[in-house]
Amino acid sequence: MAETVEQRLQEMGITLPAAAAPAANYVPFAASGKLLLTAGQLPLRDGKLVATGRLGDALDVAAGQEAAKFCAVNVLAQAKAALGSLERIGRIVKITVFVASAPDFTQQHLVANGASDLLASVLGERGKHARSAVGVASLPLDAPVEVEAIIETE
Numbered sequence: 001m002a003e004t005v006e007q008r009l010q011e012m013g014i015t016l017p018a019a020a021a022p023a024a025n026y027v028p029f030a031a032s033g034k035l036l037l038t039a040g041q042l043p044l045r046d047g048k049l050v051a052t053g054r055l056g057d058a059l060d061v062a063a064g065q066e067a068a069k070f071c072a073v074n075v076l077a078q079a080k081a082a083l084g085s086l087e088r089i090g091r092i093v094k095i096t097v098f099v100a101s102a103p104d105f106t107q108q109h110l111v112a113n114g115a116s117d118l119l120a121s122v123l124g125e126r127g128k129h130a131r132s133a134v135g136v137a138s139l140p141l142d143a144p145v146e147v148e149a150i151i152e153t154e
Contacts, residue, residue: 056105068114
């Protein structure tokens with residue numbers, strides 16, 4: 001993979017946005033040693049949520065995967081803001097994917113694949129990670145998905 005992470009994103013038709021500012025009293029990322037931890041990232045594209053509502057009610061798995069993909073894009077935007085370059089990502093260690101779910105929805109792991117697949121596609125081996133996919137009753141702004149990451153830096 002001689003091309004850069006941002007070039008791979010562009011080839012996928014994705015422009016890395018500016019990192020979203022925090023919406024409350026927290027920082028968008030924190031560094032500790034070689035680890036970078038991101039705050040939860042919502043599925044924003046051009047400053048707007050790509051979807052709203054809960055999986056299993058208003059949204060199907062495909063819509064959830066698309067939302068999770070944009071959460072991962074925003075994780076990368078925070079990483080770039082913190083590190084100056086996505087090439088400084090040593091690897092994605094773990095992501096946690098929160099899925100706003102109807103009570104009987106049990107496919108959070110499939111929704112989470114939207115984020116996992118994006119990270120693996122643009123980062124290769126560095127993008128393969130441990131993961132938790134968690135169903136929750138609701139998320140901020142009625143977002144369907146939120147993703148946070150632990151990233152090892154170089």
